[in-house]
Amino acid sequence: MKKIACLLIVVLAIAVPSSAYLINCDCPNELYVGEPLEISGTSNLPAGFTTDIVFYKGPRVIERKSFTIQDEGDWSASFDTKGLDEGVYKIEIEEKAQYIDHEYILYEFGSGSDTLNVITIIDRSDEITITSPLIQGFSDTLRISGTMEENPNSAVKITVVGPSGPVFGPAYVTTDTSGHFTVDVPVSETGSYEVTFADAEGLITMATFTVKGSTAPPTATPTTTPETTTFEATAEASRENPAFFAIDTRVGAVRITTSEGVDWVVEYVDEDGTLKKVNTQGRLNAEEIRLTAKGGTIHLKVYPVRFDDEETVTIYAENVESATVAPDAASIFGDTPEATPTPQSPIPAVLPFLAVLLAGLVYFRR
Numbered sequence: 001m002k003k004i005a006c007l008l009i010v011v012l013a014i015a016v017p018s019s020a021y022l023i024n025c026d027c028p029n030e031l032y033v034g035e036p037l038e039i040s041g042t043s044n045l046p047a048g049f050t051t052d053i054v055f056y057k058g059p060r061v062i063e064r065k066s067f068t069i070q071d072e073g074d075w076s077a078s079f080d081t082k083g084l085d086e087g088v089y090k091i092e093i094e095e096k097a098q099y100i101d102h103e104y105i106l107y108e109f110g111s112g113s114d115t116l117n118v119i120t121i122i123d124r125s126d127e128i129t130i131t132s133p134l135i136q137g138f139s140d141t142l143r144i145s146g147t148m149e150e151n152p153n154s155a156v157k158i159t160v161v162g163p164s165g166p167v168f169g170p171a172y173v174t175t176d177t178s179g180h181f182t183v184d185v186p187v188s189e190t191g192s193y194e195v196t197f198a199d200a201e202g203l204i205t206m207a208t209f210t211v212k213g214s215t216a217p218p219t220a221t222p223t224t225t226p227e228t229t230t231f232e233a234t235a236e237a238s239r240e241n242p243a244f245f246a247i248d249t250r251v252g253a254v255r256i257t258t259s260e261g262v263d264w265v266v267e268y269v270d271e272d273g274t275l276k277k278v279n280t281q282g283r284l285n286a287e288e289i290r291l292t293a294k295g296g297t298i299h300l301k302v303y304p305v306r307f308d309d310e311e312t313v314t315i316y317a318e319n320v321e322s323a324t325v326a327p328d329a330a331s332i333f334g335d336t337p338e339a340t341p342t343p344q345s346p347i348p349a350v351l352p353f354l355a356v357l358l359a360g361l362v363y364f365r366r
Contacts, residue, residue: 020110021045023075023093030120032203033084034196037119039091040076045069045107051096052277055079057089061263061305064279082206086123092116104334125205128156128197132182138190138213145182146197152179157198163191170198187211230316231323235302237264238310242303242335246326247317249293256289256300259314263305269332271296279305293319299329 023043031037039053050068054061062084067077079091093115097104109115132145148156154175160168168185175181187193190211197204237243247256249271258264265279266287271294278287291298302313317323 020108020113022110022113024114025091025093025117027091027117027119029118030122031081033086033121033123033125034082034206035203037079037081037091038076039078040074041114042073043069043075044073047071047073049096049107051107052094053077054092054094055089056092057085057087060282061279062089064265064277066277081121084121086121089119089121090116091119124203127151128204130207131180132209134207135210135212138187138211140186140188141184142187142193142209142211143182143184144195144209145180148175148179148181150179151175151199152177154179155199156181156204158183159196159198160185161194161196162187163189163193167193170196229320230318231320232314232316233323233325234312234314235325236310237303237313239303239307242301242330242333243313244326244329244333245300245302245315245323246329247298247300247315247323248321249295249298250319250321251293251295252319254289254291254293254298254320255318256298257286257316258288258302259312259316260284260286262309262311262313264313265303265305267301267333269299271298275333299326299332301329301333301335 021044023041023045025039025041027037027039037055043049047069050066052064052066055063055065063079065077065079067075069075093109093113095106095109097106127150128146128148130144130146132143136142142160144158144160146156148154152175155172156175157170157172158168159170160166167187168183173181173183185193190213193209193211195207195209197206233245235243235245247254256268258266261283263279263281263283264287265277266289267275267277268289269275270291278289281287300315302315304311315323
């Protein structure tokens with residue numbers, strides 16, 4: 001009897017497959033301000049599956065990006081850390097539903113998945129003082145000088161990238177007994193020059209130098225200011241009930257912004273049918289979309305990051321024919337049905353019957 005019971009448990013266990021997927025994330029524990037945050041990983045999610053990874057500090061979302069699982073299960077993403085404050089940040093991979101066979105399927109992550117990581121960003125900019133002007137007149141050279149008081153009689157590694165590409169380094173420049181250094185970098189054009197300072201430990205800081213003036217006498221050219229027309233549309237929006245808009249564009253550059261005061265997420269489908277997402281500004285600034293239009297229609301879906309927010313959003317569109325609230329656009333984003341968990345195979349109805357039958361046979365044989 002015990003053997004039959006054990007066999008039944010094994011059969012039932014085989015009949016209930018796991019619906020969870022695994023995803024792992026390989027990212028640094030710490031890095032310096034200005035270094036790119038490079039993230040990669042592997043997963044057993046289906047190739048082509050796309051979801052979002054969110055980079056944030058406290059409640060503020062720094063940036064949200066989408067990534068796609070490749071054929072071998074690999075994926076990757078990268079975030080810019082220039083201008084960020086020192087502190088503790090987090091990255092989180094979101095579960096996401098996909099529309100398959102006329103229903104939404106939620107791809108759930110298993111408990112062994114690595115979906116949340118903590119990263120410490122270190123600011124070393126106070127280790128160096130730049131003494132040369134950040135704005136210099138054109139004179140065939142760009143002077144870069146500064147002081148590293150804690151690094152005398154040593155060297156600092158400098159890299160310079162100009163408007164047309166690299167112009168110097170990476171090369172070590174000697175510091176004197178006071179930690180002072182100077183280098184004159186030959187330049188052949190005006191514009192912005194990105195200068196990177198580093199040492200054996202890694203990146204120290206970055207600075208932008210501007211070379212002004214001209215290499216040739218200026219030539220007067222007539223300019224015309226194009227007419228800019230701005231349209232706006234307003235609607236209520238929440239996570240459960242997003243606002244939808246239709247923007248009829250003109251040919252040329254189009255700029256679309258949201259109202260401020262709420263951390264808005266903007267998804268839009270461009271004229272080529274490509275779905276894109278914007279969420280970089282947080283509550284203080286408006287989200288912005290810039291694109292070159294062909295005169296077609298762009299559809300927008302707008303909702304707050306916070307689940308408990310239900311606010312009014314206004315869309316401002318420049319160089320367009322019209323901007324209107326368009327609830328029917330929900331179907332373009334596949335918002336009709338709600339997401340449902342990944343379906344599990346039910347226990348075949350015949351298995352309980354077989355269990356009872358086997359137990360009866362043993363009883364009568366006794």
